Amino acid sequence: MAVNALAALRGALGFLSRVPVGHSDASWEAFRRTPTAIPAAGYPIGALLALPLATIAVAPARGAAVPTETVAVAFVAWLYAVTGITHLDGVADLGDAAVVHGDADRRREVLKDSSLGVGGALALGLVVLGLASVALLLADLARFAPVAAVGLVVAAEVAAKAATATVVCLGDAAHEGLGSALTAESGPRSLLGVGVVAAPVTLVGWPALLPGIAILAAAGVVAAAALWWARSRLGGVSGDVLGATNEIARVVGIHVGVIAWTLS
Template sequence: MSRAVAALRGALGFCSRVPVGGGEGDWEAFRRAPAAMPAVAYALGGLIALPVVAAALGPVRVPTPTFAAAFPAWIYLVTGITHLDGVADLGDAAVVHGDADRRREVMKDSALGVGGTLALALTVFAVAAAGTVTVDLARLSLVDAVALVVAAEVGAKAATATLVCVGEAPHEGLGSALTGESGPRALGGVALATAPAALFGASALLAGGGAFGTAVSPAATLAAALAVAGVAYAWANARLGGVSGDVLGATNEVARVVGLHAGVIAWTLS
């Protein structure tokens, strides 16, 4: 039990700015337990959903554009901006000409290029846009909106953990520190930690909380996030020679926003 708790503390320290303390032992336990990422994502998703709850239940109606600006700010306050660095580095690598060695060289450069700037701008804009539709959904069905936000965070962490299990790093660094300790057999634990999020919609319906029959929304959110992992895995292997720490960070950020938008689309169509 103490090892599991240490892994969860390590995962929280890696995935967020939540002050959980811990030390080298927690990091080592986390490196050997990728399932800890989706496991702690339920709590992180609940924290991220707090502004959604406040906007829906507050005595003053917050203008949707104002919430759209506050939503990404709150997400990065909770989770930190470390993973956004991966988005920037992959954006630069995606537009450079050359082989995998050249792309990895560009990713190590601390200067932000046009590709990285565009990737960051698109990611933050997409998060803000997701915030607008999420708060509108919350004003119709708060349970559905919170379930969507939590499922998106679980999906993002499950996508990252999946890459940790199946990927191989092209060089020494954060990527190798994580991928080197796990293999495909660890996917079972990741799946077990992720599966409850797919049931959020059904649980809300059974409880009478889901007002519009949205049992499919969390499942669509998770499916979309995991699809991002598949694309990231294929692209990283083809263009970078493997899954680096930057790939893991970028996958987390992109999977979150893709999951949010996919969930809203599924809710709209249900």
């Protein structure tokens, strides 16, 4: 069991990031049968993403000399260097599908079209702008509360992965492909394990619980919205839906987490 769990975690890291592990067939098979590996991978991935902010904490004197805007840009660039743009492509595809006129079949055709339309460009712009704007806040926060800044990034990443895993557990694929490869092996019963793995992020603002709870709640709302939209507009879940859920839940989670931390 432990060996399978480790293989699933390696597979999750290989699928959800550019970390050079988990690209074997055995890791992939273990991963797609283990939805709990998705939020579990959020912890190490989130720690990697927070490195630009942690640098300010490790070297505060040097960090103070680096403009906030520069740190924010470095954070965004580093994020996509670590995670890749595969999931961001899902945002673009769903943006195009969201604005097209027609039924579910027509929208699924748009998802397969590699060209970028106005809807996809707008969706990409909103996600990247949302990430860049909150990166500014995180860079400022890291100067006087570095542990909180790093913790919010990790918590939002785990919550985003939990949202993706929720869609995997509760969704049915619209057609054969990546979506069906994941959803076919999971079900609602697997959701309990996903929640257990993600639960520690509620302690990110300890002793205040509001930031962590707010981040998880926000991710849950994104997952519910993604499921509703996929079922009503596409006829089911696809790989693009999973990727977009991850990207949107991350951005929403960090924003909500920063707001909740400020209020707590």
